[in-house]
Each structure stands twice: as structure tokens, then as C-alpha cells.
Amino acid sequence: MRRRFAVPLLALGAFVVVGVYVTFTYITLLFDSVSDNSIDFVSGADHKLTNANGRDHEHTQVIPKIIHQTWVNDSVPTKWLSAQQSCLDVNPDWEYHLWTDNSSRQFIAEEYPWFLETFDKYPYPIMRADVIRYFVLAHYGGIYIDLDEGCSASLEPLLNYPAWVRKADPTGISNSVMGSTRNHPFFLRVLLELKKYTIDWQVPYITVMYATGPLFLSVVWKQYKHWATNHAEQVWILMPNDAENDSTFFFDLHGSSWHEDDAKWIMYLGVHWLFFTIIGFVVAAVIGLSAYLILKRSGRNKQFKKLKILEEP
Known part of the structure; x- marks a missing residue:
């Protein structure tokens, strides 16, 4: 009996037990906080490199002056032209790259042929738009900016940080704006992790978020940050939009052009x-x-x- x-x-x-083990990193993200001493953040209010203990570091521009953006083709939608132009206006001497579907695939085929099959097999175009930003940051360095993000001021203060990402709400990090030196170990690790997370969950929003989007990037960051041991390896956090933080640099038009009907329900679950x-x-x-x-x-x-x-x- x-x-x-x-x-x-x-x-x-x-x-x-298996369920908890598989989702452990995702669960711990819910309780991650920028007040933790292990997390360094960028305060847009004073443009200083500051961590939770208030320590400052010397400023040296290490990220190259390159802006990367992505779109299907060269014809950027009218609703985002002003945001695109604002970044060019406040950073007039910077190099600019708009990565289209064709140029993105050609870049992967020439520079990272080992990833081309995975790149082609992604079920949703936004997944290729996600991964190309990781590859170009690792390859060239610079700052990636979503087309629905405008620039409020010169981005030169952000060139002082070897790698940085934006804090997401309610938890984790976003891939909407990011900066990096060439061959930064964090983004190199992101590239190597992509194949492992290539799973089609049959639900567009979940598939994108877990395989290439912000949740994927957050998990890799969560695992990586305990490995980074020095200033050059650190990933710095650009605080969320508010009057004293990264609104100093960016304003958000909230495009979310890739969201389908399932996204509303998933977001409701997230809240x-x-x-x-x-x-x-x-x-x-x-x-x-x-x-x-x-x-x-x-x-x-x-x-x-x-x-x-x-x-x-």
C-alpha cells in the first residue's frame, strides 16, 4: 500500500525539484534589486560612475562613437524619424549604422558563419533584430538604440563605461539601449549562449523573450555578474526612466511593434x-x-x- x-x-x-532547478535563475530575477552592493549603476543626474557604496572611478572614454539601430529596410517609419534624428543631432560626429534585414544577414554570414543557420531559423523577425544588436556590439563596440528611443542629450558620458545596459521594470535588464566596448566578455558570452536558448515555445511573446529578448539577456547577465571581477569586465546598469536618471539621455516612444495579442496577457501575468x-x-x-x-x-x-x-x- x-x-x-x-x-x-x-x-x-x-x-x-526539476521545475525549480530549471526556473531558479528566472525566479531569483524577481527579487533582484539595484540596491544590492554587487550591482553598479549609472546615475544620469551626475554622470558619474557610481555603485551602491558611492565609490567613483576615473572617467576614460572606452566605447567607440558608433550608434547602431535596426529596421527591416532603409525606410524608417515616419513616426520614428524624429527620434532617430534626435540621436544624430546631439551626437553629430558619431559613426551611424542602420542594420537592415539584408545587411544583418550578410554580416552574420561573413563574420559569424557558425551562427547563420540558427539566425535563419528564428521563427519571428524580431528575434533576428534582437541578436544582431548583440553581435554588432561585440564586434564593433558602440551604443545600440531602439528606433522608438530618442536622445535627449549627448551620449558621450556613457562612453566611460566598458559595458552597460538599462534596468528593466519590474526586474532584470532591457535590450532597448545598450553600450559596449569591442569584444567585451559579457557580450561575447551572450553570443555563445544564444544557441542554448533557441526553443520555439509556440507562443510568440514567450518565445521571443526567453530565446533572444530581455528575459534571455537578463538570465545571462544574472549568471555573468558574479563572474566579473574587475572594472573592465563589469556590466553597469543605467537606471530606469525618471527625472534624475536615464531620462537625461533618452526618451521613450514605446513602439513595441513586434507585440502580438499574446503579449497583453503575458504582461498582465507579469504585473x-x-x-x-x-x-x-x-x-x-x-x-x-x-x-x-x-x-x-x-x-x-x-x-x-x-x-x-x-x-x-
Whole structure:
């Protein structure tokens, strides 16, 4: 009797353990905070390299003056032309690259042929737009900016940080604006991790976020930041938009042109993640208890039938 119940309970326990192990990094992202001493952040208010302990570092421009952006072709939508032009106006002596679908594929084919098959097989165009920004930052260095992001001021203060990304809301980091030196170890690691996360979840928003988008980048960053040991390897965090932080440099037009209908539901889940997490545990507990009671009742019925057979003349 006990062995009969032990098998499904052990299976359920194993399922929970494996689930926690696989999603552990994603779970810990929910509790990540920029107040943690291990996280260094860029304050747009004073343009200083400052960490949670208030230490400053010498300023040396290490990122090259290159702006990277992506679009399907050379015809940028009218609604984003002003944002694009604002970045060119406040950074007039910078090199500028607009990576189109064709030039992106050609770049991967010539410089990273080992990734071309994966690049071509991505089910959604935005996934190729995601990965090309990682590759060009690792290859050339510079600053990547989404087309729906405008520039409020010169980006030269951001050239002092070997690699930086923007803090996302509510957790993790974003890939909408990023800066890096050429061959920075963080972005080199991002390139190597991409194939591992190439999974089509059959839901566009989840597939993009987990395989190439901000959630993928956040997981790699979460794992990487404990490995970085010096200033050159550090990934610095550009704080979220507010009056005292990265609004000094950027303004956001909130394009989200790749979002489909599933995105609204996923975002709703993200806002109310704690509620749905609790509901998930409750449902799992109810299913587990129901399975236990069904097995227990089944065992009693079998015992009753055996006794009835024994009692028959």
C-alpha cells in the first residue's frame, strides 16, 4: 500500500525539484534589486560612475562613437524619424549604422558563419533584430538604440563605461539601449549562449523573450555578474526612466511593434506574478491531494474486493 502511494508522490516531488532547478535563475530575477552592493549603476543626474557604496572611478572614454539601430529596410517609419534624428543631432560626429534585414544577414554570414543557420531559423523577425544588436556590439563596440528611443542629450558620458545596459521594470535588464566596448566578455558570452536558448515555445511573446529578448539577456547577465571581477569586465546598469536618471539621455516612444495579442496577457501575468504564483501552488497542491485520495480510495477498493473473494464459499 505505502509503496503504491510512494511512487506518484516521488514523481510529483521530482517534477517540482526539476521545475525549480530549471526556473531558479528566472525566479531569483524577481527579487533582484539595484540596491544590492554587487550591482553598479549609472546615475544620469551626475554622470558619474557610481555603485551602491558611492565609490567613483576615473572617467576614460572606452566605447567607440558608433550608434547602431535596426529596421527591416532603409525606410524608417515616419513616426520614428524624429527620434532617430534626435540621436544624430546631439551626437553629430558619431559613426551611424542602420542594420537592415539584408545587411544583418550578410554580416552574420561573413563574420559569424557558425551562427547563420540558427539566425535563419528564428521563427519571428524580431528575434533576428534582437541578436544582431548583440553581435554588432561585440564586434564593433558602440551604443545600440531602439528606433522608438530618442536622445535627449549627448551620449558621450556613457562612453566611460566598458559595458552597460538599462534596468528593466519590474526586474532584470532591457535590450532597448545598450553600450559596449569591442569584444567585451559579457557580450561575447551572450553570443555563445544564444544557441542554448533557441526553443520555439509556440507562443510568440514567450518565445521571443526567453530565446533572444530581455528575459534571455537578463538570465545571462544574472549568471555573468558574479563572474566579473574587475572594472573592465563589469556590466553597469543605467537606471530606469525618471527625472534624475536615464531620462537625461533618452526618451521613450514605446513602439513595441513586434507585440502580438499574446503579449497583453503575458504582461498582465507579469504585473500580477505573485498572485498567479500563489494560485499555481494552490492548484498543484489540490491536484496532488486529489491524486493521493484517488489512489488511496482505489487501494481500499482493491482490498475490499480481495476480502470479498476470500469470504465467498
